[in-house]
Amino acid sequence: MKAITYRAFGAARDVLQVEDLESPTPGPGEVLVDVAFSGVNPSDVKARAGARPGVTKPPYPVIVPHSDGSGVISAVGDGVPEGRIGERVWIWNGQWQRPFGTAAEQIALRSEQAVRLPDSVSLETGAVLGIPGLTACHTVFSGDDIAGQTVLVQGGAGTVGYLAVQLVKWGGARVIATAGSGSLNRVRSAGADIALDYTTPDLAEQILDANNGQPVHRIVEVEFGRNAETDAAVITENGRINAYGSAKATTPPLPFYPLMFKSVTLEMVLIYLQPPEIRNQTIAQLTCALKEGALDCPIQSVYDLSNTAAAHEEVEAGGRTGAVLIRTGS
Template sequence: MRAITYDRFGPAADVLKLDDIPAPVAAPGEVLVRLHVSGVNPSDIRARAGGRPGVTEPPFPKIIPHSDGAGVIEAVGDGVPSNRVGERVWIWNGQWQRAFGTAAEYIVLPAEQAVALPDHVSFEQGAVLGIPGLTACHAVLGGGPVEGQTVLVSGGAGTVGRLAIQVAAASGARVLSTVRGEKAAATAKAAGADEVFDYTDERLADRILETTGGRTIDRIVEVEFGKNVETNTRIISERGTIAAFGSAKDMTPVLPFYPLMFKAITIDLVLVYILSDAERRTTLANLTDLLDRYALSFQISDILPLEDCAKAHDMIAGGHRAGSVLLKI
C-alpha cells in the first residue's frame, strides 16, 4: 500500500517520504479500514519534529503519521460483527501510541476506534472529528450539560474553537468568544457566538463583564491557558471550570492560586487521547448526537494529495491555513 513514513525526527521535507509497504491485516477485535482522507493536526507536526517533551527519538522504527481519518471498513478480525464490512467510519487515536497512523491507504485498529459516520457527513468532514471534534465536544460538555450557562470560547476562529462555539450554541448555552481581527470575528459570529471580543484588548475582562452585566462566566474553553489565566481568573464564576486544551504561548504558566482557590475553580486539562472509557463513550455520544442534528459545520482550508504530506505539515507549522488541512488518499 502507499503510505507516508518517517524513521527520524526533522523537517517535514527531509524526513517524510512516500513509501510502498505491505497492507496490514485485521487481528481479532480489529477492523481494516480503507482510508479516503487523512486529517493533519498540530500534534502530528510536533510528533514528527520531535517536539513532545521527553521524547528524543521516534518510538518505532518506522512511523506512518496522523491520528485522524475517515474511510470504509473492508475487513474485520475475529470477534467483530461481519456486518461492519462496508461501513463508513471515522477514526480516533489512529497513531496514538501506535506505529502506523492514517497517512496511508489502509489502517488496522481496534474496532471501537472506527466510529460509524452518518451518511450526510463526508469523508473530509469525518477526518476532522478525531482530535478537533472530540476536543471541542469534551471541552464544552465534559462537565455535563451547559444549557442556560454562559460559555466563553477562546480563539473562536480556530478549528477547535469554531467547533466549540457550535457545540455550546447547539447545547443551549450563551456563547461568548475571543478572536483577533474582523475576519476572525465574522467566523466566530457565523459559528454561533452571541458576542465576540478582541483578545488583544487590554481591558478584555472589563469588556466581557460589561457585556454580561457583571455576570461571570460558567465555563471557559481555553486555547492559551497561561497567557489568559489572569483574565480568566477575573471573569470565571465561583465553582466554574476552565477547560484548557493548549498553552503554546506560555508553556510554564504561573497561576494566581488563591484567587482561583477562593472561587473553587476547576481546571480541566483536556487531552482527548487519554479520555477514560466513560468519558470517551459520553463524548462520542454527544458528538454523534450533534452530527445527527446537523448542528456542526466544518471549515476545511486545503485538501492535498497524499504525496504532498510534507507541504501539509509546513502549512500547519507556518500558520498558513484557515481551517483543517487534509490529505486525499
C-alpha cells in the same frame, strides 16, 4: 499499499517520504479501514519535528503519521461482526502510542476506534472529528449541563474553538468568543453572541460587560498560560475552566488563590487519554450534534498523499481557517 513514513525527526520535506508497505491484516477485535482522508493536526507535525518535550528520537523504527482519518471498513478480524464491512467510519487515536497511523491507504486498528459516520456527514468532515471534534465536544460538555449558562470560548476562530462555539449554541448556552481582530466575523458566523478581540488590554472588563456585569459559568481555553489571569477574573464561583492548550506559556504561574476562593474546577484536557466511558459519552454527543446538522467543519486544503510535506508546512504556518487533509484513497 502506499503510505507516508518517517524514520527520523526533522523538517517535513527532509524526512517524510512515500513508501510501499505491506497491507495490514486486522487481528482479533480489529477492523481494516480503506482510508479516504487523513487529518493533519498540530500534534502530528510537532511529533514529526521532534518538538515534544523529552523525546529525542522517534519511538518506533518506522512511523506512519496522523491520528485522525476517515474511510470504509473493508475487512474485520475475529470477534467483529461481518456486518461492519462497508461501513463508513471516522478514526480516533490512529497513531497514538502505535507506529502506523492514517497517512496510508489502509489502517488496521481496534474496532471501537472506527466510529460509524452518519449518512449525512461527508468523509472529509469525518477526518476532522478525532482530535478537533472530540476536544471541542469534551471541553464544552465535560462537567455540568451548560443549558442557560454563559460560556467563554477563548480562541474561537481556531479549528477546535470554531467547533466549540457551535457546540455551545447547540447545547443551549450563550457564547462569548475571543479571536484576533481579523477573525471576529468568523466566530460570529459560528454562532457567537459576542465576539471580542483577545489583544485588547481590558479584555476581562469587556467580557464582564458583555455578560451584563456577571461572571461566566465556563471557559473553553486554548491558551491557559497567557489567559489565566483573565480567566480567574471572569469565571464565576464554582465555575469550570476546561483547558486544552497553553502553547505560548508552557509553564505558566497559576493564579491559585483567585481560582481557589471561587472554588473553580480546572480540567486539563488531553483527548488521547479519555477513559472509555467518558470517550463513549463524548462520541455519542458529537454524533448527535452531527446528525442534527449542528456542526460545520470547514476544510481549508486537501493534498494528495505524495504532497503530505506541503500539508505539514501549511499546518505549521498557523493562521488556518479550516482543517488540512490528505487524500489517501484513489
